Amino acid sequence: MEFRIADTFTDSLARLTGDEQKDVKTAAFDLQVNPAHPSLQFHKLDKAKDRRFWSIRVNSDIRLIVHRTDSSLLLCFVGHHDDAYRWGESRRLETHPKTGAAQFVEVRETVQEIAVPRYVEATPVVETVRSRAPEPKPALFADLPDDVLLGYGVPAEWLPDVRRVNEDTLLGLADHLPSEAAEALLELATGGTPTVAQPVAAGADPFAHPDAQRRFRVMANVEELERALDYPWDKWTIFLHPAQRSLVERSYSGPARAAGSAGTGKTIVALHRAVFLARTNSDARVLLTTFSGALANALRAKLRRLISNEPRLGERLEVQSVNAIGRRLYAANGGEKIATRDVVQKAVKAAGNAVEGHKFSQQFLLTEWEQVVDAWQLETWEQYRDVVRLGRKTRLKEAQRAVLWQIFERVRSELKARGMVTYPEVFSRVAARLREGGHPPFEFAVVDEAQDVSVAQLRFLAAMGAGRPNALFFAGDLGQRIFQQPFSWKALGVDVRGRSFTLRINYRTSHQIRARADRLLGPEVADVDGNTEGRKGTVSTFNGPQPEIMVLDTTELEIKAVSGWLQDGITKGIAPHEIGVFVRSAAELGRARAAVEAAKLPYKILDDHVETTTGMASISTMHLAKGLEFRAVVVMACDDEVIPLQERIESVTDDSDLEEVYNTERHLLYVACTRARDRLVVTGVAPGSEFLDDLRN
Numbered sequence: 001m002e003f004r005i006a007d008t009f010t011d012s013l014a015r016l017t018g019d020e021q022k023d024v025k026t027a028a029f030d031l032q033v034n035p036a037h038p039s040l041q042f043h044k045l046d047k048a049k050d051r052r053f054w055s056i057r058v059n060s061d062i063r064l065i066v067h068r069t070d071s072s073l074l075l076c077f078v079g080h081h082d083d084a085y086r087w088g089e090s091r092r093l094e095t096h097p098k099t100g101a102a103q104f105v106e107v108r109e110t111v112q113e114i115a116v117p118r119y120v121e122a123t124p125v126v127e128t129v130r131s132r133a134p135e136p137k138p139a140l141f142a143d144l145p146d147d148v149l150l151g152y153g154v155p156a157e158w159l160p161d162v163r164r165v166n167e168d169t170l171l172g173l174a175d176h177l178p179s180e181a182a183e184a185l186l187e188l189a190t191g192g193t194p195t196v197a198q199p200v201a202a203g204a205d206p207f208a209h210p211d212a213q214r215r216f217r218v219m220a221n222v223e224e225l226e227r228a229l230d231y232p233w234d235k236w237t238i239f240l241h242p243a244q245r246s247l248v249e250r251s252y253s254g255p256a257r258a259a260g261s262a263g264t265g266k267t268i269v270a271l272h273r274a275v276f277l278a279r280t281n282s283d284a285r286v287l288l289t290t291f292s293g294a295l296a297n298a299l300r301a302k303l304r305r306l307i308s309n310e311p312r313l314g315e316r317l318e319v320q321s322v323n324a325i326g327r328r329l330y331a332a333n334g335g336e337k338i339a340t341r342d343v344v345q346k347a348v349k350a351a352g353n354a355v356e357g358h359k360f361s362q363q364f365l366l367t368e369w370e371q372v373v374d375a376w377q378l379e380t381w382e383q384y385r386d387v388v389r390l391g392r393k394t395r396l397k398e399a400q401r402a403v404l405w406q407i408f409e410r411v412r413s414e415l416k417a418r419g420m421v422t423y424p425e426v427f428s429r430v431a432a433r434l435r436e437g438g439h440p441p442f443e444f445a446v447v448d449e450a451q452d453v454s455v456a457q458l459r460f461l462a463a464m465g466a467g468r469p470n471a472l473f474f475a476g477d478l479g480q481r482i483f484q485q486p487f488s489w490k491a492l493g494v495d496v497r498g499r500s501f502t503l504r505i506n507y508r509t510s511h512q513i514r515a516r517a518d519r520l521l522g523p524e525v526a527d528v529d530g531n532t533e534g535r536k537g538t539v540s541t542f543n544g545p546q547p548e549i550m551v552l553d554t555t556e557l558e559i560k561a562v563s564g565w566l567q568d569g570i571t572k573g574i575a576p577h578e579i580g581v582f583v584r585s586a587a588e589l590g591r592a593r594a595a596v597e598a599a600k601l602p603y604k605i606l607d608d609h610v611e612t613t614t615g616m617a618s619i620s621t622m623h624l625a626k627g628l629e630f631r632a633v634v635v636m637a638c639d640d641e642v643i644p645l646q647e648r649i650e651s652v653t654d655d656s657d658l659e660e661v662y663n664t665e666r667h668l669l670y671v672a673c674t675r676a677r678d679r680l681v682v683t684g685v686a687p688g689s690e691f692l693d694d695l696r697n
Contacts (some may be wrong), residue, residue, distance in 0.1 A: 001035065001071060001072060001073055001216055002071060002072040002073070002179065003032045003072075003073050003218070004072065004073070004074045004075070004207070004216050004217060004219065004564070005074070005075040005217055005219060005225070005238070006075065006104070007214070007215045007216075007217075007239050008076055008077050008087075008104065009075040009076055009214070009429065010228060010232040010235055011232075012078050012079050012087075013078050013229065013232040014232040015079070016062070016078065016079070020058075020062055020376035021229075021232070023058050023059050023062060024062060024078050024229075025226075025229045025510070027039075027040070027056060027058045028064070028075060028225060029222060029226075029349070031056070031064075031066070031073065032219060032222060032225055032606075033222065034477075035073055039058055041056060041057040042054045042055070042056055042068075042428075043056075045085060045088045047085075047089045048076040048088050049089070049091075049092050049107050050067070050091065050092040050093055052067050052093070053065060053066070053067055053076070053088040053093075054066050054067075054068050054394050055084065055085065055088065056655070058078070061080050061081055062078065062079070062080060062081075062084075063078070063079065063080075063085065064077075064078050065078070065085075065087060065088040066232050067079040067093050069088065074216070075091075076088070076104075079672045083485045088108060089107075090107050091106055092104070092105050092107065093105075093678050094155070096150075096155070096178075096206075097150065097156060097430060098153075098200050099150075099151065099180075099197065099200075099211060100199045100201075100202075100204060100206055100209055100210045100215060101167055101180070101197075101206055101209035101210075102157070102206035102207050102209065102212040103153065103155070103175050103178040103180075103211070103212065104178065104215075105155045105178070106159075106176050106177075108157050108161070108334045108650075114303075115253060122563075126644075131594050134165070137166040137167055137168055138166060139163060139166055140167060140170065140185075140188070140189055141188070142163050144163075145445065151196050152180065152181050152184035152185065152194060152196065152254075152344045153178050153180035153182040153184065153211060154177065154184075154185075155177070155178065155181070158176070158181075159612075161173060162185065165185075165608065166442070170185065170186065170189055171186075171511055171541070173185075173188060174541060174542075175543065178211075179211075179214065179215065179541065180197075180211040180214075181543050183346070183505055183539060183541060184196070187539055190539060192504070192539075195243070196623055197209065197210045197211055197242055207660065209257070210242035210245065211242060211387065213239075213240070213242070214239055214241050214543060216240060223309035225226050225640055226306070226309065227309050230305075230308070231305050234302075234305055236265065236271075236272075237305050237306050240268075240272065241265065241505060241507075243504075243505065244268060244272070245272075247269050247273070247501055247503075248272040248273045248276050248530070251469065251470060251472050252469060252491075252499050253469050253471070253499070254467060254469065254472075254495065254496075254499060255462075255471075255473075255474065255495065255496050255499065255626040256472070256473050256498040256500070257450065257473075257474040257475070257476070257478060257496040257501070257503075257531075258270070258474070258501055258502075259475075259476065259500060259501065259502045259503070259531075260472075260477060260502050260503030260538070260615060260672065261477055261479060261506065261514075261518070261538050261674075262477065262506075262507060262508070262509065262517070262674035263479060263506040263507060263508030263509040263514065263540075263629075263674055264310070264503035264504065264506050264507070264538065265503055265507055265653070266448070266476065266503060267299070267302070267448050267449075267475060267476065267627060269475055270288065270299075270446050270447070270448040270475040271302055271303060271306055271495055272306070273287070273446050274288040274446040275303075275307060275313060277444045277470070278313050279313065279316050279536055280314050281443065281444070284316065284444060285316050285442045285443055286317050286318070286442060286443070286445075286446065287318050287325065287441075287442040287444070287445040288303065288317060288319045288323060288445070288446050288448070289319070289320060289321060289322050289325060289446070289447055289448070290447065290448040290455065291321065291322060291323075291449055291454070292321055292449075292452075292611070293321045293324065293608055294441055294608040294610050294624055294625055295321070295448065295610075296320055296321040296324070297609045297610055298321055298610045298627040299448060299627070300319040300628075303609065309433065320388055321676070322457040322460070322461070323595075324448075325441075325462055326426050326427050326457070326460060327420070327426070327694075329441060330426045330430055333433070334430070335359065335426065335485050336419045336420055336421050337419060337420050338420065338421060338422070338423060338426060339415055339418075339422050341421040343413075343420065344366075344369070344370075344374075344411075344417035344422065345366060347411045347414045347415060348362070348366050348369055348407075348411055349362055349365075350411035350414070351407045351411045353416065354407075354410060355403065355407045355410070357403060358403045358404070358407075358532075360404065360451075361651075363651040365404075365407060368404065368408075369408060369411060371485050372384075372389050373408045374422050374425070375424055375454065375455040375456060376424075377409075377424055377428045377456070379412075381402070381405050384401060384405050384408070385398060386587075402565050422458075423456060424455070424456035425456075426456075427456035427457060427459055428645040430457060430460055430462075430463075430566050431459050431463035432463075434460075434463040434464055434466070434500075435463050435466075440464045440466065441464070443468075443471070444470060444471055444473075444594065445461055445464060445465065445471065445472055445473070446473045446474075446475075447461065447473070447475065447476075448475050448476070449475070449476055449480070449626060450474035450475060450476035450479060450481075451476035451477060451484070452481055452484050453479050453484070454484055455487050455492065458489060458492050459492050459493075460491040461494070462492050462570070463493075467493070478527055478668055479521045479667060479670060480626070480670065480671050481664065481667055486527060487528060489527070489528075494529060497531060498532070504538045505538075505539060505541065506539065506540040508629050508674070508677055509674055509676060509677060510540055510542055510544030510545075510676075510677065511539075511540040511542065511543055511678045512544050512545065512546050512547060513540075513544060513673065513677075513678075514538070514540045514674070514678050516546075516547045516673070516680075516695050517670055517674050517695075518538075518568060519694045519695060520530050520666045520667075520670045520691060520694055520695065521666065544677075544678045544679065545678070545679055547673070547681065547682065547695070548680070548682070549681075549682050549683075549696050550681060550682070550684075551683070551684050551685070551686050551687070551688040551692065552682045552684075552685055552686065553685070553686055554685060555591055558637075558685055559591060559595045559598055559683070560598065561597075561683060562581075562595035562599075562634055562681070562683055563595045563596075563598035563599040564599075565634065565681050566579065566595065566596065566599035566601060566617075566634070567599050567600075570599075574631050574632050574679070575615070576602055576603070576616055576617045577612060577613065577614050577616055577617065578627075578631035578632060579601070579617040579630055579631070579632045579633075579634070580617070580618045580619075580620065580628060580629075580633045580634070581596060581617060581618070581619045581633075581636060581673055582619075582620055582621065582622050582625050582633065582635050582636070582672040582675070583621060583622070583635075583636050583637045584618075584621065584622055584638075584642050584668070585642075585645070586621060586645045587641060588602070589605065589619065589621070590618045591636070591637050592634075592636050593619060594633070596617055596619060601616075601617045602615060602617065603616055603619055604616045604617070605619045605620070606619065606620040606624055608624070610627065612628070618630070621668070621670060622635075622668045623668070625671050625672050626671060628675050629675050629676075629677060630675055630676060630677065631676075631677050631678045631679065632674050632676065632677075632679040633672070633673070633676035633679070633681075634679075634680075634681050634683070635669070635672045635673055635681070635682045635684070636683050636684075637681070637683055637684060637691040638684035638688060638691070638692060639684045639685050639688065640681065640684075640687050640690070641663055642684070643668065643689045643691060644661060644662055644665035644666075644689070644690075644691075645665065665691075666691060669689075669691055679687045682695060
C-alpha cells in the first residue's frame with residue numbers, strides 16, 4: 001500500500017502544540033507501519049462529499065483526516081475535532097479533467113462568500129456614504145475560454161467564480177483554489193504568461209504530475225516520514241514547486257544562476273541542487289557555500305534537515321563559507337598568515353600619511369585598496385593606471401592615480417615585510433594552482449547569496465569549475481546585494497547569460513508585505529554583464545494585514561508602541577519564536593531589547609551562528625537577517641540618521657558615490673522587511689528615515 005502525506009497535513013501539524021505533535025507522530029508511524037493496528041480507530045466522515053475521507057482518533061480531541069483506498073493511504077489534515085471534520089467535509093480529492101493532476105478541490109457550496117479582507121493602517125479612516133455606489137471593477141478573466149482556464153488547473157466547478165473575479169476579489173478567490181490555478185491567475189493579473197505543465201497521459205498516475213508533486217509525497221520508509229514530521233514548518237524539505245524542481249534537476253552546459261526576489265525559494269533550490277548533485281554523482285564531492293560564516297551556519301542546519309534520513313550523503317557534502325575553504329586550501333600549501341582588516345587599515349593609514357601632496361581621505365584610500373587594487377590583485381602601475389574601476393564613481397585623472405599608486409605600493413611592501421597576505425591574494429594563489437592543473441577539491445560548487453560574493457572569491461570558484469558542465473550553480477538576488485560593489489562576472493570567466501533563471505512565486509511573504517517592500521527597489525535590477533532581474537510578475541499566493549509604518553516622537557513612545565504590537569500578536573496566536581525584531585546595527589539593539597522586555601517575551605539576541613530558539617523571540621541586526629523568516633517581524637529604529645547610516649554617508653568623498661551607499665542601505669531594509677510572512681511593522685523616531693516614505697506610498 002502506498003503511503004503519502006500532503007502539504008496540507010504538514011501545514012496543519014505545524015499549528016499544533018509540541019505535545020499534540022508528539023501524539024500525532026505516534027499515530028502516523030503506527031499508520032504507516034500497520035494500517036490495521038488495533039490502536040487506530042477509523043471513522044467515516046458521514047457528511048464528507050468524498051466518501052474516501054476518514055477520521056482517525058489521535059487523542060480525546062485531535063483527529064487525523066486520511067484519504068483511504070484499497071491501494072493507498074494519504075495523510076491529509078490534522079487538527080482539533082471540529083476543525084478536522086470541517087476540513088474533511090469541505091473538500092474532495094480529484095484528478096483534474098484537463099491536466100490529469102491530483103488536487104484537493106474545495107467544495108464550492110461550503111464557501112459562503114469570497115471577499116478580500118480589508119486592512120487599514122493605524123490611522124482611523126472615515127468614509128462618507130454617497131448616494132451613488134461606485135462602479136464595479138471589470139472582471140479579469142471573463143473572456144478566457146474554459147479550456148484555457150482548465151489548462152491552468154482551475155477546477156471545473158470554480159469556473160463561474162473565476163469569470164466574475166476582479167482585482168479586489170482575486171486574492172480572496174486564490175485562497176480557495178489549488179496552488180497551480182491560483183498562481184496562474186495571479187500571474188495573468190500582473191501581466192505575465194503562466195507556464196503550463198504538460199497534461200499526463202490518459203490513465204497515468206495523477207500523483208506523478210508535476211503540480212501534484214508539489215503537494216503530495218510518497219513516504220517510502222519510516223525515516224522519510226520521520227523527517228517530514230520532525231520539521232513540519234519546513235515544507236521545502238519534502239515538497240518542491242515544479243519551477244524549483246526544474247532548476248534543481250536540469251543539466252547545464254556551464255555556470256548557471258537562479259535569481260528571484262526575497263521569498264521565492266532561491267536558497268531552497270541551492271540546497272536541493274547540492275543534494276541532487278551528490279545523489280546523482282556517487283563519487284563526487286559537493287561544496288555548498290556562501291559569502292559569510294553566519295550564512296554557512298544557517299545552510300548547514302537546513303542541510304541536516306534535508307538529508308536527515310540519508311546521513312551518508314553528508315560525507316560528500318561540505319558546507320563552509322568561501323573564506324573558510326580558501327583558508328584551508330591555502331594553509332594546506334604552507335601559506336603565510338592572513339592579514340586582518342585592522343592590520344590592513346593601519347597599513348593604509350600609515351602609507352597615506354607617508355606620501356605627501358594628496359587630499360584623499362583615509363576612508364577613500366581604504367575602499368580604493370579593498371575594492372580595486374586588492375580585489376583585482378593589481379601588481380603594477382600599468383595595471384592600476386588602466387583598470388576600469390567598476391562601482392567606483394569618483395573619477396581619477398592619471399596624475400591622481402600615480403599618487404595613489406605610491407601609497408598602495410607602500411601597503412603591499414608593508415604586508416610583504418610582515419609575511420602577510422590578504423584574502424584576495426589567498427584566492428588568487430589558490431586559483432592559480434587550480435588553473436595550473438591542480439585537482440579541484442570539489443567536483444561541484446553550489447553558491448547561495450551569490451550577489452555578495454567578492455571578486456577574489458568568484459575568481460577562485462571560476463578556477464575550480466574550469467568551465468565543466470554543472471560545476472557551478474549560483475543562487476542570489478541583485479536586489480539584496482549589501483556587501484559588494486558591482487563587477488563583471490563574465491570578466492572572471494563566469495558567464496551565466498542564457499543560463500540565468502528567475503523564480504517568481506513568493507512562498508514566504510504575504511501579498512501586502514511583498515508589494516510594500518518592493519517599493520524600496522526599482523522594477524528591474526541589472527548586473528554589469530547585462531543580466532536583468534525583473535521584480536514585475538512576482539506574485540505572493542496568500543493574504544495578510546497591511547504592514548504598519550509608525551513614526552513616534554520619542555524612543556520611549558516607540559518602545560511602548562512596539563511592545564503593544566508584540567503583545568497583540570501573542571494574543572492572536574503568534575508564538576514568541578515566530579517573532580523577529582531587526583535593527584540597523586548593534587547601536588540600536590538596546591531599543592529592540594527594551595521593546596521585547598516590555599512585552600514580557602523571552603528573547604535571544606542572535607550571533608553569527610544565527611540559530612533561533614523555540615519559545616524565544618529573536619533580536620538581530622539587519623545584516624544577520626538573511627536566511628531567516630518569521631510570522632511577525634518588527635523593524636525598529638528606522639530614524640533619519642540611522643538608515644541610511646549617517647556614518648556611511650559622511651565617509652563618501654564624492655557625491656557620485658552616494659548612490660551606491662543609498663542602494664545598499666535600501667537593500668538592507670528590504671532584506672529585513674521581507675523576513676516577515678504575515679505581519680510587519682516598521683518604526684522609527686521623528687522625523688524618521690526617508691525610506692519610510694517609499695514604504696508608505
